[in-house]
Amino acid sequence: MAKHNKEVGNFPPLRFPGFSGEWKLKRIGDLSSKIGSGKTPKGGESVYHTSGIPFIRSQNVIDNSLILDHTCIPEEMHESMKSSKVLAGDILLNITGGSIGRSCVVPTNFKEGNVNQHVSIIRLKKDNPNFLQSILSSWRGQKLIFEGQTGSGREGLNFESIKGFKVSFPTVSEQQKIASFLSLLSERIKTQIKIIEQLETLMSGLRQKIFSRQLRFKDDEGNDFPKWEEKNLIQLASRIISKNKENNQNVLTISAQQGLISQLKFFNKSVAVSIPQ
Numbered sequence: 001m002a003k004h005n006k007e008v009g010n011f012p013p014l015r016f017p018g019f020s021g022e023w024k025l026k027r028i029g030d031l032s033s034k035i036g037s038g039k040t041p042k043g044g045e046s047v048y049h050t051s052g053i054p055f056i057r058s059q060n061v062i063d064n065s066l067i068l069d070h071t072c073i074p075e076e077m078h079e080s081m082k083s084s085k086v087l088a089g090d091i092l093l094n095i096t097g098g099s100i101g102r103s104c105v106v107p108t109n110f111k112e113g114n115v116n117q118h119v120s121i122i123r124l125k126k127d128n129p130n131f132l133q134s135i136l137s138s139w140r141g142q143k144l145i146f147e148g149q150t151g152s153g154r155e156g157l158n159f160e161s162i163k164g165f166k167v168s169f170p171t172v173s174e175q176q177k178i179a180s181f182l183s184l185l186s187e188r189i190k191t192q193i194k195i196i197e198q199l200e201t202l203m204s205g206l207r208q209k210i211f212s213r214q215l216r217f218k219d220d221e222g223n224d225f226p227k228w229e230e231k232n233l234i235q236l237a238s239r240i241i242s243k244n245k246e247n248n249q250n251v252l253t254i255s256a257q258q259g260l261i262s263q264l265k266f267f268n269k270s271v272a273v274s275i276p277q
Contacts, residue, residue, distance in 0.1 A: 029165075
């Protein structure tokens, strides 16, 4: 990427080489062939099957991905709900509840599905769905979503609000370049997360074996270390009962995730300490 040195305009300061010109502010409604949602089939969960047409709900839109479970509806029911058919390349946006604002792009290998009333389908005419979804998941997109919620309690988005979202778009080729770059980063992150999870599982298993003494290390000369001794904590530590007489603010607190930690670090602010006169 290269920094843009031209005068300020409607384009980002960081761009891929070979692209120029201003981005155009457009309404999502003008770029879409469809903005809508579905409904819960008559009979609710009683009509769900483990095979058939995937039925997508808000809990299936997670971490910018479509995570399908085994919730399906019969083919004939799917055909009766034509207006809420989901196709590859659609943007899915949660529009109600605690997960409002979560979004994803339906993968290219997805054949066909359906969706309930808590998830909106945004189907673009020609623009790159991954580019728009990246904007919707950014702080700027989340701000649009928050401001677009309706009702006194800001309980949801309606289709008119979504259609009215204004977003700056570059050319389709630049959208594709940006979307591909962000997708590559996302895949790298997912790979690293899997590696971390595997290492955490390995560490947990090794910790169990070490502290149950199923696994023992040897010293530098290849000899066994002495047998472990069972001791009371009082044999290893002494209780501190003296008061803090120095204004060093070296006060500790207990964190479930980090154990004993400085209150200054934990609360990220100064700590009041009572000093005896």
